Amino acid sequence: MNSRKPVFRHPGLPKNDLGCTRSDYEGLDSTLCAGCGHDSVTNGIIQACFELSIEPHRVAKLSGIGCSSKTPAYFLNKSHGFNSVHGRMPSIATGANMANKDLSYIGVSGDGDTASIGIGQFVHLVRRNLNMVYIVMNNGCYGLTKGQDSATADKGSASKKGRSNPFEAIDLCEMAVQLGAGFVARGFSGDKEQLVPLLKAAMLHKGFALVDVISPCVTFNNTASSTKSYNWVRDHMEASGTFDVIPERQEITTHYEEGATQSVALHDGSVIQLHKSDNSFDVTQRRSAINAIEDHREKGQILTGILHINETLMDTHDIIETTDKPLNTLTQEELCPGNQTLQQIFETYR
Numbered sequence: 072m073n074s075r076k077p078v079f080r081h082p083g084l085p086k087n088d089l090g091c092t093r094s095d096y097e098g099l100d101s102t103l104c105a106g107c108g109h110d111s112v113t114n115g116i117i118q119a120c121f122e123l124s125i126e127p128h129r130v131a132k133l134s135g136i137g138c139s140s141k142t143p144a145y146f147l148n149k150s151h152g153f154n155s156v157h158g159r160m161p162s163i164a165t166g167a168n169m170a171n172k173d174l175s176y177i178g179v180s181g182d183g184d185t186a187s188i189g190i191g192q193f194v195h196l197v198r199r200n201l202n203m204v205y206i207v208m209n210n211g212c213y214g215l216t217k218g219q220d221s222a223t224a225d226k227g228s229a230s231k232k233g234r235s236n237p238f239e240a241i242d243l244c245e246m247a248v249q250l251g252a253g254f255v256a257r258g259f260s261g262d263k264e265q266l267v268p269l270l271k272a273a274m275l276h277k278g279f280a281l282v283d284v285i286s287p288c289v290t291f292n293n294t295a296s297s298t299k300s301y302n303w304v305r306d307h308m309e310a311s312g313t314f315d316v317i318p319e320r321q322e323i324t325t326h327y328e329e330g331a332t333q334s335v336a337l338h339d340g341s342v343i344q345l346h347k348s349d350n351s352f353d354v355t356q357r358r359s360a361i362n363a364i365e366d367h368r369e370k371g372q373i374l375t376g377i378l379h380i381n382e383t384l385m386d387t388h389d390i391i392e393t394t395d396k397p398l399n400t401l402t403q404e405e406l407c408p409g410n411q412t413l414q415q416i417f418e419t420y421r
């Protein structure tokens with residue numbers, strides 16, 4: 072497919088540490104409906120990768136099926152990509168990650184793709200703590216198949232054609248915290264100021280990082296009676312606080328009142344400095360995170376921001392003690408330990 076984007080680049084465009092401009096992180100033109108929240112999330116991913124100076128050829132983009140799962144075509148066109156079948160992205164991500172731990176994995180899914188057909192695969196991805204960023208573009212409906220309610224649609228919420236939803240909603244963030252995820256965040260496609268740092272923090276985290284982004288479907292679920300509409304989310308979102316992602320080796324210069332700030336050191340030496348709006352909420356404690364999500368839900372609010380972070384967990388490779396090198400770089404000598412060692416291994420099974 073040809074892109075209609077201009078090939079001319081102004082020489083004065085800002086460049087990152089790699090000498091790349093933001094456009095080096097773009098993909099094909101979007102074919103989604105004008106105003107779809109998913110396009111804003113795509114832009115957030117492009118911005119986050121640009122600001123972090125991520126090498127596009129070191130990234131693998133993975134997705135399932137849905138309008139949301141089409142978006143990897145619209146960012147990082149110099150990266151690896153795999154568009155799997157509906158709800159099966161987690162198993163593709165697991166296989167790829169096991170084969171090559173040196174790539175960065177960005178998975179994009181929808182609430183249908185993750186919370187309905189793919190929920191069985193999703194929960195195991197979380198509990199295994201696969202090192203990847205998992206983005207859910209959450210619009211409370213199946214956009215691609217014309218707007219049926221999804222499992223994240225709130226009880227009582229109604230889409231354009233549907234009746235009020237009679238079922239309880241699945242809260243993917245709360246479920247991920249309960250399953251032991253080390254990084255859980257919630258954003259809104261209409262709040263770029265919060266979304267880009269959330270995505271950056273998720274990309275710097277080692278292990279499974281869930282970013283659930285409320286991303287309204289303007290065609291089927293942007294009604295006055297929908298709790299996933301632009302207006303409803305704007306009126307009901309409550310941020311857990313603001314935060315800075317301070318890259319490795321950069322001095323922390325901001326100063327906030329003691330007690331209101333919580334610093335979390337990331338695996339690569341970067342630091343997340345959270346300026347909390349509520350001192351009673353400790354993002355490093357699972358129970359505290361679950362209580363905060365529940366308390367806000369009871370008040371009819373959507374809690375956004377970093378909801379939980381734990382930098383002490385081991386990822387899948389550490390847990391099952393895989394080899395340090397990507398499988399395709401292993402030599403014959405490394406793969407075959409020799410007759411004597413093989414005999415010793417066989418002896419342990421006799």
Ligand SMILES: Cc1ncc(C[n+]2csc(CCOP(=O)(O)OP(=O)(O)O)c2C)c(N)n1
Nearest residue numbers: 137138139157181182183184212213214215
């Ligand atoms: C096995 C299978 N079952 C059903 C479908 C039909 N289908 C395609 S996308 C989709 C749901 C998409 O919803 P979501 O993941 O929320 O993405 P959105 O389009 O809302 O971004 C469904 C049911 C399919 N493609 N494959």
Ligand code: SF4
Nearest residue numbers: 104107138214288289
């Ligand atoms: S149908 Fe909805 S989710 Fe799909 S592209 Fe259009 S607005 Fe976006």
